[in-house]
Amino acid sequence: MIKLENVSKKFRYNEILDHVNCEFDDGSIYLIRGKNGTGKTVLLKLLCGLSKPTEGKVTFYDQDHKAYKPYIGTIIETPIFWKDMTGMECLSFLASIRKIIDKETILDSLKRVGLYDAKDMSTRKYSLGMRQRLAIAQAVMENPDVLLFDEPTNSLDDDGVDIFRKIVLEEKEKGKTIVIVSHNIEDLQDLADYTLLLKNRNLVEA
């Protein structure tokens, strides 16, 4: 479904990705590994359209972001929420942008990540793991076609990791394209249909 064709990304003279070719299919889970600073987050930003390739193209069913307008749920880098709002208020505010889900759906997503009882608590009082759970809830709440997760199990306890694993498998069953960047191989490796390694500015099968 998502195709990278000869995708390169440079920051001035610093080449991070060099003619990457890869396809990400619907209903599959891709785990991307790689050493620090190899370009995994850069790759996720290209996939979701936050950044443009220096060369090559990223397409969705052969169309670019503008033409296809893929709906993508993401956790990229450290999730930040409004500290003066409760968990429920944060998600409601984000949901007010698209207006495609109702209050019940937001509450369901909070239940899915185990935050229902903390929904009326200010996120200032949330622990790191609770913030990560809230980030997972916001990524999935609007039922996007594609899910991109950068280090999703960071700060999660064992229950949190189990919850994330369950959500990922449920989303895969719905036919979503799921790309996970993670160093926590032991938490997620067995879920992956494909494991890719970012090395020497390219993606290779691990």
Ligand SMILES: Nc1ncnc2c1ncn2[C@@H]1O[C@H](COP(=O)(O)OP(=O)(O)OP(=O)(O)O)[C@@H](O)[C@H]1O
């Ligand atoms: N906006 C930017 N401007 C300049 N250089 C950047 C920019 N974004 C990323 N880089 C550089 O791209 C390289 C890859 O960064 P990236 O964050 O993708 O690494 P990563 O593989 O996700 O690392 P980690 O495992 O530590 O999270 C780094 O050298 C980084 O400095």
